[in-house]
């Protein structure tokens with residue numbers, strides 16, 4: 298009877314951890330969002346917006362994929378923050394069942410090699426996802442790229458995709474599935490991220506700041522949630538945007554406070570959607586000189 302139970306339980310159901318790696322801006326966050334179908338990680342045109350390990354969970358009929366998003370691997374250790382990011386990439390690779398390395402269809406870049414160097418030479422189950430295929434005209438143009446990549450590393454599989462146009466994502470999922478161990482779900486179906494609403498709210502605010510400030514502001518912006526009061530139908534959130542310099546403060550606030558108001562308004566809408574309730578959001582701007590090198594602040598931000 299126990300044999301019966303066994304076959305009933307999970308017919309070739311697979312479940313496991315998948316790390317997504319790649320140089321900044323190749324589309325890792327977009328890919329995970331497209332695969333998981335929930336907003337788990339912020340995207341923006343600026344590199345380095347994914348600074349922490351964020352997990353998206355996708356459960357299908359025959360598999361559960363636990364995605365580990367990694368920060369863009371940095372080639373320059375310009376501050377303690379970047380050094381810690383590199384460390385986080387390494388640690389997320391040591392403990393997964395499959396690795397998806399993302400590159401761009403437009404060509405292999407020196408920074409891709411830097412990412413590849415993170416993998417041990419005999420790493421198994423490394424799948425190459427060639428993203429942004431919508432940006433290249435001929436599919437044949439990809440053949441030399443595939444050949445070049447295979448000469449650099451023995452990838453287990455190669456899948457051209459477009460995260461943005463959601464092309465070939467089902468193929469990628471099938472390929473990843475092959476490398477997951479057989480076993481039951483590790484997470485309940487309704488959980489799609491291991492991050493708290495507080496963390497995600499901070500990410501949303503940071504995303505809006507990035508989007509609205511465009512190239513005006515370098516990467517020195519971080520968000521801290523100072524206070525979080527939540528009832529059944531409302532949340533009151535008080536946050537601080539930390540900038541590096543006094544001059545950046547003015548940029549974030551904008552003329553007569555217009556920029557900051559817009560950042561808050563857009564963030565409030567998204568947080569409200571995420572929580573499914575009304576949100577009152579207050580965002581302040583504070584100058585924290587060189588927060589990127591300050592161990593204390595890094596710690597409070599969860600690094």
Ligand SMILES: Nc1nc2c(ncn2[C@@H]2O[C@H](COP(=O)(O)OP(=O)(O)OP(=O)(O)O)[C@@H](O)[C@H]2O)c(=O)[nH]1
Pocket residue numbers: 319320321322323324325326327328339340341342343344345346347348367368369370428429430431432458459460461462
């Ligand atoms: N044309 C095209 N653009 C894409 C595709 N996937 C992602 N992008 C764009 O590429 C840019 C970077 O995407 P992200 O998902 O933020 O990249 P990332 O690798 O997570 O970047 P970091 O967080 O900096 O490591 C964004 O502007 C995306 O819209 C794609 O399939 N086609």
